[in-house]
Amino acid sequence: MAGGGSWRWLCVLRARQLGALLRGRCRCLGVSAASRLVEAGLQPRLDKFGGLSLHLAQLRSPDSLDTATFQGWLQDSVKQWKAEGQKAIWLHVPILQSRFIAAAAEQGFTFHHAESDCATLTLWLGEGCSKLPHYATHQLGVAGAVLNTNTGKVLVVQDRNKTTNVWKFPGGLSEPGEDIGNTAVREVFEETGIKSEFKSLLSIRQQHRHPGAFGKSDMYIICRLDPYSFDISFCQQECLRCEWIDLAELAKTKDTTPITTNVARLLLYGYKEGFDKIDLTMKEFPAVYTGLFYKLYHRELPDDYRNTTNL
Amino acid sequence: MAGGGSWRWLCVLRARQLGALLRGRCRCLGVSAASRLVEAGLQPRLDKFGGLSLHLAQLRSPDSLDTATFQGWLQDSVKQWKAEGQKAIWLHVPILQSRFIAAAAEQGFTFHHAESDCATLTLWLGEGCSKLPHYATHQLGVAGAVLNTNTGKVLVVQDRNKTTNVWKFPGGLSEPGEDIGNTAVREVFEETGIKSEFKSLLSIRQQHRHPGAFGKSDMYIICRLDPYSFDISFCQQECLRCEWIDLAELAKTKDTTPITTNVARLLLYGYKEGFDKIDLTMKEFPAVYTGLFYKLYHRELPDDYRNTTNL
Numbered sequence: 001m002a003g004g005g006s007w008r009w010l011c012v013l014r015a016r017q018l019g020a021l022l023r024g025r026c027r028c029l030g031v032s033a034a035s036r037l038v039e040a041g042l043q044p045r046l047d048k049f050g051g052l053s054l055h056l057a058q059l060r061s062p063d064s065l066d067t068a069t070f071q072g073w074l075q076d077s078v079k080q081w082k083a084e085g086q087k088a089i090w091l092h093v094p095i096l097q098s099r100f101i102a103a104a105a106e107q108g109f110t111f112h113h114a115e116s117d118c119a120t121l122t123l124w125l126g127e128g129c130s131k132l133p134h135y136a137t138h139q140l141g142v143a144g145a146v147l148n149t150n151t152g153k154v155l156v157v158q159d160r161n162k163t164t165n166v167w168k169f170p171g172g173l174s175e176p177g178e179d180i181g182n183t184a185v186r187e188v189f190e191e192t193g194i195k196s197e198f199k200s201l202l203s204i205r206q207q208h209r210h211p212g213a214f215g216k217s218d219m220y221i222i223c224r225l226d227p228y229s230f231d232i233s234f235c236q237q238e239c240l241r242c243e244w245i246d247l248a249e250l251a252k253t254k255d256t257t258p259i260t261t262n263v264a265r266l267l268l269y270g271y272k273e274g275f276d277k278i279d280l281t282m283k284e285f286p287a288v289y290t291g292l293f294y295k296l297y298h299r300e301l302p303d304d305y306r307n308t309t310n311l
Numbered sequence: 312m313a314g315g316g317s318w319r320w321l322c323v324l325r326a327r328q329l330g331a332l333l334r335g336r337c338r339c340l341g342v343s344a345a346s347r348l349v350e351a352g353l354q355p356r357l358d359k360f361g362g363l364s365l366h367l368a369q370l371r372s373p374d375s376l377d378t379a380t381f382q383g384w385l386q387d388s389v390k391q392w393k394a395e396g397q398k399a400i401w402l403h404v405p406i407l408q409s410r411f412i413a414a415a416a417e418q419g420f421t422f423h424h425a426e427s428d429c430a431t432l433t434l435w436l437g438e439g440c441s442k443l444p445h446y447a448t449h450q451l452g453v454a455g456a457v458l459n460t461n462t463g464k465v466l467v468v469q470d471r472n473k474t475t476n477v478w479k480f481p482g483g484l485s486e487p488g489e490d491i492g493n494t495a496v497r498e499v500f501e502e503t504g505i506k507s508e509f510k511s512l513l514s515i516r517q518q519h520r521h522p523g524a525f526g527k528s529d530m531y532i533i534c535r536l537d538p539y540s541f542d543i544s545f546c547q548q549e550c551l552r553c554e555w556i557d558l559a560e561l562a563k564t565k566d567t568t569p570i571t572t573n574v575a576r577l578l579l580y581g582y583k584e585g586f587d588k589i590d591l592t593m594k595e596f597p598a599v600y601t602g603l604f605y606k607l608y609h610r611e612l613p614d615d616y617r618n619t620t621n622l
Contacts, residue, residue, distance in 0.1 A: 048522070067410075095416040099378075101409035105428070111406060113525060114425035115446070117416070120525075135426070136447040136527040137487050176448050177519045177528065203609035204515065204591070207598055208488045211359070214424060214431075216447040217488065219530065252619050258596045259607055266609055269616045278610050280515070280591070285569045287518055296570055298514035298577055299589050305580045308563050 033076025040065060040073075044081075044089075049132060051088030051122070052081060056097050071103035078107055078123065087126035093119045138206075139213040143171025144184035144225040145267055146196050152271065153244035154264070155227070157191055160240045167245065167256045169222060169263070179295060181282065184223040192242050193233030196225035200279035201297045203263050222263050224270075224279065247271060276300055344387025351376060351384075355392075355400075360443060362399030362433070363392060367408050382414035389418055389434065398437035404430045449517075450524040454482025455495035455536040456578055457507045463582065464555040465575070466538070468502055471551045478556070478567045480533060480574070490606060492593065495534040503553050504544030507536035511590035512608045514574050533574050535581070535590065558582060587611055 034044065041060040047053040059065060081089060091104055095117045101109075109121040113135035124130035146155040146169075156167040170191040174183040181198030188196050203222045210218035234242035250256065251264040270278035280297040287294045304310050345355065352371035358364040370376060392400060402415055406428040412420075420432040424446035435441035457466040457480075467478040481502040485494040492509030499507050514533045521529035545553035561567065562575040581589035591608040598605045615621050 095422060096413050098412035098416070099410045101412065101430075102407050105406040105409065110427050111425035111430055114422035114430055116421050119412075119422055119425055119430060133484055133523070134450070134487060135525060136450050137485060138449040138451050138530065139445070139447050140449050140528075140530070173444060174448060176445060179519075180517055201515065203607060204512065205605055205607045206491055207605035208490075208603060212444070214446060217451075219449065219451070248622050251616075251622050262594070262607060262609065262612070265612055265616045265622070268622065269612060283573070292519060294516055294518035296514060296516045296573060298573065301573070301576055301580060305562075305576045311559050311562050311576070311579065 032080055033073050034080050036073050037077055047088075047090050049088070049090070051090050051132065052086055053090040053092070055092045056100060057092065057094050057118075059097070062097050067099050067103045070100050071106060074104060074107050078125070082125045087124070088130070088132055089123045089125065091121040091123070093121065095119065136216075138217045138219045139210070140174040140180070140183070141171060141218060141220040142174055142180055142183035142187065143169040143220070143222045144188040144196060145169045145202060145222055145263060146188055146194060146225040146227045147247065147267060147271065148227055148230065148244060149271065151244070152247050154247045154250055154267065155188070155192055155194055155232075156243060156245055156250060156260075157234065157239045158241040160236075160238055165241075165255050167250060167253065168260050170239075170242075171220075171222070180221055180297075181223055181295075184221075184225060188225060191235050191238055193229075193231070193235075194227055195229040196227045198282070199224045199226050200275065200281050202266060202278060202280070203259070205259060220259075222259070224267065224275065343391055344384050345391050347384050348388055358399075358401050360399070360401070362401050362443065363397055364401040364403065366403045367411060368403065368405050368429075370408070373408050378410050378414045381411050382417060385415060385418050389436070393436045398435070399441070399443055400434045400436065402432040402434070404432065406430065447527075449528045449530045450521070451485040451491075451494070452482060452529060452531040453485055453491055453494035453498065454480040454531070454533045455499040455507060456480045456513060456533055456574060457499055457505060457536040457538045458558065458578060458582065459538055459541065459555065460582065462555070463558050465558045465561055465578065466499070466503055466505055466543075467554060467556055467561060467571075468545065468550045469552040471547075471549055476552075476566050478561060478564065479571050481550075481553075482531075482533070491532055491608075492534055492606075495532075495536060499536060502546050502549055504540075504542070504546075505538055506540040507538045509593070510535045510537050511586065511592050513577060513589060513591070514570070516570060531570075533570070535578065535586065 041058045042054050044052040044054050078089065091109055093101055101119060101121065104121050107123065109123045112120045112122045114120065122132055124132060155170065157170045158165055158167060170188045171184065172187040180201065185196055185198055188194055200223065201221060202224050205220040207218045209215055232242050247264060247268050251261065251268050266278050279300065281300045283296050284293045285296060352369045353365050354369065355363040355365050389400065402420055404412055412430060412432065415432050418434065420434045423431045423433040425431065433443055435443060466481065468481045469476055469478060481499045482495065483498040491512065496507055496509055499505055511534065512532060513535050516531040518529045520526055543553050558575060558579050562572065562579050577589050590611065592611045594607050595604045596607060
């Protein structure tokens with residue numbers, strides 16, 4: 001499973017050695033600073049990542065708590081938690097209570113992430129650099145290489161906001177929670193009006209410090225799609241041109257990007273010699289954690305290797 | 312190129328039609344609310360995403376500006392910008408100026424993202440749902456399937472913090488800006504003490520609403536690695552067990568995850584019939600935007616398809 005090696009040991013340590021003890025301590029802090037937080041409604045909880053977690057949404061009377069008082073409580077509590085051997089504090093702040101953020105920052109808290117109406121700050125109390133997991137590091141872009149196998153023509157577009165005439169596969173950013181294949185099919189339809197079906201995954205590109213990704217990394221996946229409509233009706237706002245062009249032409253032309261050239265050649269190889277030579281096919285599995293399903297993509301396994309008895 | 316189709320048209324519209332005009336307007340707002348923001352140091356700039364961008368770090372005297380005054384200015388400015396046809400406002404707030412966040416939230420601003428010592432809020436002024444691009448949506452986990460081709464044995468671990476005896480490939484979360492192959496090699500070494508080299512990419516899994524990813528999506532990639540050390544010295548904090556086990560055994564055992572089973576079978580197929588049957592190999596290209604290099608992974612192209620002249 002994916003999981004940050006650096007914080008996993010912390011989870012183990014916290015969950016096994018400090019968990020029960022910690023909850024006990026938080027309840028019996030007596031006249032301590034942390035107990036004043038608890039009286040105000042802030043019951044620190046052991047976080048799944050192995051730190052203490054405070055949710056300011058639980059404050060009983062947030063409007064009557066001034067930032068100086070909160071800052072004093074937090075300062076004393078942090079000292080106490082550190083003395084108790086806590087490794088990290090997570091602070092969840094509703095946007096309308098954001099006046100407490102600067103107070104926390106004065107104690108060394110920084111933003112871990114924020115979205116919509118809540119910010120999450122962290123303070124690392126352990127030794128060395130923070131071992132807490134990072135927030136999401138990648139945006140995901142997906143394009144669709146829609147090939148009409150009857151004509152050998154593939155669907156390409158030219159972006160309206162680019163100066164050069166560069167053919168590329170239609171595509172765009174994945175929506176939160178959207179499957180790779182669905183992004184490809186949706187973006188192809190939005191840009192070109194062509195309806196299509198996901199067949200396989202062809203290529204993956206990773207690019208760091210992407211200016212269009214707020215400095216985060218960009219993952220860009222090209223999928224192979226089968227068309228089931230053929231009349232182009234392209235988005236005039238996004239595209240300058242949209243055409244079905246000969247795949248061999250696309251593989252040769254200089255009016256394109258290196259990725260498009262590579263994937264066009266790959267697609268030509270698959271078209272001539274069998275798509276099993278180029279495809280990563282998809283299989284669905286139930287997820288342990290969420291009760292949802294996840295999708296796994298890899299080369300198709302021959303029948304001989306699918307059954308345990310043959311191995 | 313990856314890029315949110317939904318906001319691309321906005322960029323075009325803004326950059327071409329409103330850019331110069333807008334900057335002119337901002338300078339000549341006279342006694343307007345927006346001009347008071349400018350006087351305070353906040354010069355709104357046309358953002359690459361097609362909205363107006365304000366950086367509170369530019370405030371000349373942030374400590375002498377009270378939140379009520381700021382809120383009044385912002386309220387009036389938002390009205391004015393909306394009347395001018397602006398589609399979106401981006402507000403960048405240094406953590407120590409976070410008292411202004413709640414004031415902005417009262418005007419409808421929400422968190423777009425936050426990291427370290429800065430939060431970015433947005434307000435969508437256009438029609439319908441926001442067409443601004445999302446922040447990073449995926450965390451990336453990478454594991455390494457290290458196969459000793461002399462013995463047919465593969466390196467596996469059992470996590471210390473899992474209750475069941477489940478064999479899996481060592482791996483963990485990618486660090487920001489880290490290449491896929493480097494994550495695999497680093498995590499394998501940290502967990503097992505085995506030194507290895509990246510060979511190829513074998514599988515990709517996408518899983519949404521991942522509890523270990525703060526509710527974001529998880530991308531999990533397994534790479535094929537060649538070992539160049541063989542004596543295990545595993546991390547006792549992370550792993551309960553670490554062994555070289557027979558690849559055919561791993562492909563059959565029930566003491567593992569569905570993904571590990573699938574990839575073990577795939578690896579067995581490659582081991583017996585040639586790794587070209589299973590590998591996505593890597594190629595590096597110069598990036599247009601950043602001056603850095605990016606990495607592209609797909610099936611290896613036969614020589615016949617690499618040269619334009621043959622196509």
